[in-house]
Amino acid sequence: MDRSSIAIVGVGAMGGALLSGLLEAGWTPADLTLIEAYEPRAAELREATGCRTVTVPSDGIDGQDIVVLAVKPQDIHGALLQLAEVLTADQVLVALVAGVPISVYERALGEVPVIRTMPNTPALVGEGITACAAGAHATADHLAMARTVLSAVGLVEEVDEALMDAVTAVSGSGPAYAYLLAEAMVAEGIRQGLDPATALRLTARTIRGAGTMMETSDDDPSVLRERVASPGGTTAEALAVMDRRGFVDVVREAVAAATDRSIELGEIAAGQS
Ligand SMILES: NC(=O)c1ccc[n+]([C@@H]2O[C@H](COP(=O)([O-])OP(=O)(O)OC[C@H]3O[C@@H](n4cnc5c(N)ncnc54)[C@H](OP(=O)(O)O)[C@@H]3O)[C@@H](O)[C@H]2O)c1
Incomplete structure (x- = not known):
């Protein structure tokens, strides 16, 4: 090296x-x-x-x-x-x-x-x-x-x-999006009876494992998602709720807002120099 x-x-x-x-x-x-x-x-x-x-x-x-x-x-x-x-x-x-x-x-x-x-x-x-x-x-x-x-x-x-700016919105700010998803999964897991430590372990390893699958698989995330969601099953039920509540649109709007903010902050930084 x-x-x-x-x-x-x-x-x-x-x-x-x-x-x-x-x-x-x-x-x-x-x-x-x-x-x-x-x-x-x-x-x-x-x-x-x-x-x-x-x-x-x-x-x-x-x-x-x-x-x-x-x-x-x-x-x-x-x-x-x-x-x-x-x-x-x-x-x-x-x-x-x-x-x-x-x-x-x-x-x-x-x-x-x-x-x-x-x-x-x-x-x-x-x-x-x-x-x-x-x-x-x-x-x-x-x-x-x-x-x-x-x-x-x-x-x-x-x-x-x-x-x-797009990178900033996706990977720079991205860990916070994953943490917010995790917070919600943990909170509802606890409400459904899991103890907090177990709920956190299950959630953290699930997000990490899904990340590793995306990095190592030749399949698109949408294909990986479909493979978890058998028709009439629990995952399909959860995804239907996410779909009804506009999950994808919310995330896309959030990433777009982060991109716009990054552009604004860059313009401020350039103007101050
Ligand atoms: N942390 C993140 O999540 C993250 C993610 C992506 C990018 N970044 C970028 O990484 C950069 C650093 O962030 P950070 O979270 O590591 O900040 P940080 O923990 O505040 O570290 C910055 C360090 O720089 C020192 N410093 C300031 N002016 C200096 C100078 N003229 N000479 C020598 N040292 C000086 C500060 O000392 P004092 O505390 O004594 O002022 C502080 O120890 C930021 O520009 C941020 O945009 C951070």
């Missing part, structure tokens, strides 16, 4: 998940530099991981192959001001920041290759899926480097940047 040297700017939930994934995937602490402004937290990270920590990008970016930016969207402009002083065009910026267009980075950083990504929270358990899109100065090699890094926390898809 090609182990690029990596600096992570912002070691919160997502940056921390990537850090754990990289260490599990074979990166060593010597390959990784963590940029964490708050020294007590930096000390904790040093202690826990053995990685070098610095409090400002100007001390940790020089010589890194890849710089991962994992700060919240509202912190992006401060971070870009710091990075603009030190990042060079022979490094790659892999941005994990939701909704911020590549144009914002390129305006701030000039010719630095940028890979914009959209991860999702199952990255925290190594089961994420991250979409990535390349900026104007990023080559296939840069994309391959980003893919290797992001693979540490799950699967990776390459998409055109124009599709990032």
Whole structure:
């Protein structure tokens, strides 16, 4: 495996998940530099991981192959001001920041290759899926480097940047849709007599198993669904209720609304730069 040297700017939930994934995937602490402004937290990270920590990008970016930016969207402009002083065009910026267009980075950083990504929270358990899109100065090699890094926390898809809003609505926000479905299944399972822990185990493994079936089967989800639903049976009865109550339309409207909101947030982020 090609182990690029990596600096992570912002070691919160997502940056921390990537850090754990990289260490599990074979990166060593010597390959990784963590940029964490708050020294007590930096000390904790040093202690826990053995990685070098610095409090400002100007001390940790020089010589890194890849710089991962994992700060919240509202912190992006401060971070870009710091990075603009030190990042060079022979490094790659892999941005994990939701909704911020590549144009914002390129305006701030000039010719630095940028890979914009959209991860999702199952990255925290190594089961994420991250979409990535390349900026104007990023080559296939840069994309391959980003893919290797992001693979540490799950699967990776390459998409055109124009599709990032749809990705955000489907896989970025998607875990919340699955949790809402789970909440409803658990609540009704409990009302029907299951104890809460059993109801949760049954639901969680059912959603996970259905996901694995979709990933491994050649059949479409609609075919898999039909196979569970024998005529006159219990599943058919449940699906008839979902159909009557417009389940599919509700979900489609929700995904469309998330896409629209992602477009709006991107426009705000671009306007602020
Ligand atoms: N978590 C998710 O579900 C998820 C999913 C998809 C995408 N993302 C994206 O991932 C990014 C990070 O989200 P998160 O949930 O991991 O946020 P988080 O837990 O708040 O982590 C962000 C970290 O960045 C630090 N930070 C802010 N400005 C910095 C700077 N200039 N230099 C160094 N560190 C800095 C913050 O420190 P302080 O706390 O001290 O400010 C914090 O530790 C976001 O842009 C989000 O859109 C997250």
